[in-house]
Amino acid sequence: MRRGPTVPLRAGDGRHAPPPPLPDVYNIIPIHDLLTEHPSIRYPEVRAAAAALRDVSNLPRLPFVTRDPHMDLMDWLGVLFGFQRDNVRNQRExxxxxxxxxxxxxxxxxxxxxxxxxxxxxxxxxxxxSNYTSWCSYLGRKSQVALSKRNNNSNELRRELLYVALYLLIWGESGNLRFMPECICYIYHHMAMELNQVLDEWTDPNTGRPFLPSIYGDCAFLKSIVMPFYKTIKTEVDSSNNGTKPHSAWRNYDDLNEFFWSRRCFRKLSWPINFGSNYFDTVVKSNRIGKTGFVEQRSFWNVYRSFDKLWVLLILFLQASFIAWEGTEYPWQALERRDLQVELLTCFITWGGLRFLQSILDAGTQYSLVLGTQCCWV
Structure with a gap:
C-alpha cells in the first residue's frame, strides 16, 4: 500500500514544526566539517589547506555584516565583492x-x-x-599582487591566499567571459587593487568611513560585472544573423578581448566600469568600438592572400621553367646564353607585380578596419 507524505510533528502552539535544516552540500570534500568521517579528511595535506583558509583573524570587519564564526577567507571575499554562495563553495573545494x-x-x-x-x-x-602577470608586463602596468619576497609570516600567507581565492572566484562566476582572458585580467586587476585598499584599511575620502569596493551586495559581481559584458556579447551574436553576416559587421569573442590588449581600455572603461562607454551595447552600433585587429573579409581572393608566398613561389618557378627550357636537355644548360639571362630578370618584375597585388588585397580586405567608422577609438 502506498504511503502518503510524512507530516511534521506539531509544535506546542499547534503549528507545524519547521523542517530540519538541510546538511551542507559538497562536491568531493566536506571541508565545512573536518571532524566528519570521510576518507579525504584523513590526509594531513587536506586538513592543512582547509585550516589555512579558516584563518580570518585580523581581517577588517565588514560593515552591516555579522561575522559568522564558521566564516573563512572564501566567505569573506564572497561577502566583500558579492559573489554567489554556490560559487564560493565550489571554488573553496x-x-x-x-x-x-x-x-x-x-x-x-x-x-x-x-x-x-x-x-x-x-x-x-x-x-x-601567470597570464595576469604577463598582461601587466605587456601593458606596462604594476601588478596589484603586493607580496613581500622575504616576509614569510602568517599575514603574508593569508594575503597570498586571498589573491589566489579572488582570481578563482572571478573565474568561477565569469561564465562565457572565460573566452576573454585579458578581460578577466582587467577585472582582476581592479578588484585586487580594491582588495589591497580594504586590507590596508584605507579611508574613503568621500564618506570618511572605511573603504568598501565599488561593487558590493548580494550577487553584485554577477549583476554589475558579468551581465553587462554578457549582454554585449549576446547583442553582437544576435546581430550576426546566425553567423551569415560579414565578419567585419560584428564582433566575436576575440574582437571584444583584443580591446584589452591596449592601455586605452583603462581610459575608456575606467573603474568602476563606465557602462556608457562605446565598448558596450548601450550606445548606437555605428558609434561602438569595432574591430581592433585582423578583419576577415569573405572573398575568393583570400585563396591567394592567405597563401601568397606559396603562390609567388609557384608562379616564379613556372615562369623560370618556360624561359630556361629552350632546346636543351636540361634547363640549367641554357643559362649560359646571355639573352636568356636577360629574360630571367623579368622574374623580378613578376615578383614586384605579385607583391603589389598582395598589398592591394591587404588594403581591400582590411578597409573596414582602416576606414570604417566602427573602429574609431574616440
Whole structure:
C-alpha cells in the first residue's frame, strides 16, 4: 500500500514544526566539517589547506555584516565583492584540492604536514596568475599582487591566499567571459587593487568611513560585472544573423578581448566600469568600438592572400621553367646564353607585380578596419 507524505510533528502552539535544516552540500570534500568521517579528511595535506583558509583573524570587519564564526577567507571575499554562495563553495573545494595535491607532491615533504607550505602556495599562485602577470608586463602596468619576497609570516600567507581565492572566484562566476582572458585580467586587476585598499584599511575620502569596493551586495559581481559584458556579447551574436553576416559587421569573442590588449581600455572603461562607454551595447552600433585587429573579409581572393608566398613561389618557378627550357636537355644548360639571362630578370618584375597585388588585397580586405567608422577609438 502506498504511503502518503510524512507530516511534521506539531509544535506546542499547534503549528507545524519547521523542517530540519538541510546538511551542507559538497562536491568531493566536506571541508565545512573536518571532524566528519570521510576518507579525504584523513590526509594531513587536506586538513592543512582547509585550516589555512579558516584563518580570518585580523581581517577588517565588514560593515552591516555579522561575522559568522564558521566564516573563512572564501566567505569573506564572497561577502566583500558579492559573489554567489554556490560559487564560493565550489571554488573553496577547487582551491583545497589544488593545494593539497601540490603539497602531496612536495619533495622533500614539509616538516609540519598539518600546515600549508608557503612554497606550495607561491608556486601555485605563480602558475594561476601567470597570464595576469604577463598582461601587466605587456601593458606596462604594476601588478596589484603586493607580496613581500622575504616576509614569510602568517599575514603574508593569508594575503597570498586571498589573491589566489579572488582570481578563482572571478573565474568561477565569469561564465562565457572565460573566452576573454585579458578581460578577466582587467577585472582582476581592479578588484585586487580594491582588495589591497580594504586590507590596508584605507579611508574613503568621500564618506570618511572605511573603504568598501565599488561593487558590493548580494550577487553584485554577477549583476554589475558579468551581465553587462554578457549582454554585449549576446547583442553582437544576435546581430550576426546566425553567423551569415560579414565578419567585419560584428564582433566575436576575440574582437571584444583584443580591446584589452591596449592601455586605452583603462581610459575608456575606467573603474568602476563606465557602462556608457562605446565598448558596450548601450550606445548606437555605428558609434561602438569595432574591430581592433585582423578583419576577415569573405572573398575568393583570400585563396591567394592567405597563401601568397606559396603562390609567388609557384608562379616564379613556372615562369623560370618556360624561359630556361629552350632546346636543351636540361634547363640549367641554357643559362649560359646571355639573352636568356636577360629574360630571367623579368622574374623580378613578376615578383614586384605579385607583391603589389598582395598589398592591394591587404588594403581591400582590411578597409573596414582602416576606414570604417566602427573602429574609431574616440
Amino acid at each position: 577547487h582551491l583545497v584540492l589544488h593545494l593539497a595535491n601540490s603539497q602531496m607532491r612536495l619533495q622533500p615533504p614539509p616538516t609540519i604536514p598539518d600546515e600549508l607550505d608557503q612554497k606550495v602556495l607561491r608556486r601555485f599562485r605563480g602558475k594561476l596568475l
